[in-house]
Amino acid sequence: MASRTIVLGSTSPFRKALLEKLNIPFECAKPNIDETAHEGETPIKLVERLAIEKAQAITGFSNALIIGSDQVALCEGEILGKPHNFENAVKQLTKFSGKAVTFYTGLCVLDSSTNKVTSLVEPFTVHFNVLTQNEIISYIKAEEPYNCAGSFKSEGLGICLFKNLEGEDPNSLIGLPLIKLISLLKQHDFDVLKEQPTNG
Incomplete structure (x- = not known):
């Protein structure tokens, strides 16, 4: 079989950096899709559907495995978005103090030559310390996490806010569960270890 191109259907620098850990060549492409939730759609169904749609939105690759991913964070049943500014970040972290936030990451691998799709949703829970306003403000000013769901x-420094972490793969918290990705790629007959470049 001709070597297949790996395509990351994302322009996120965080996901790109995670995929680089696997030491395989890949390309990045931007998926343009409507990310609006359907009426009555659960967060878990939403992230799996969007991961699949992101992969399907990438065109122009004839023999590729296309990776799509989407993520949502929940605290006490409320979906959390990106704060975008200082005030919203303070509100989010104040809400999280002493509580648990669960991240659901939808992951999909699409074979562009056969249209075979494999997908799953990976949960990961962050338990927060009880945070003072001074701690929250110091953290936000230091790291400015305005483009990160959950603030x-x-x-990075966000680790200072946590009491403990609960889940199978800490990479999923950043946006790409690598353990499950390796498994999905194997289902498409792509073995990450066998695809490593050889020296000499």
């Missing part, structure tokens, strides 16, 4: 960067 924190777990790969």
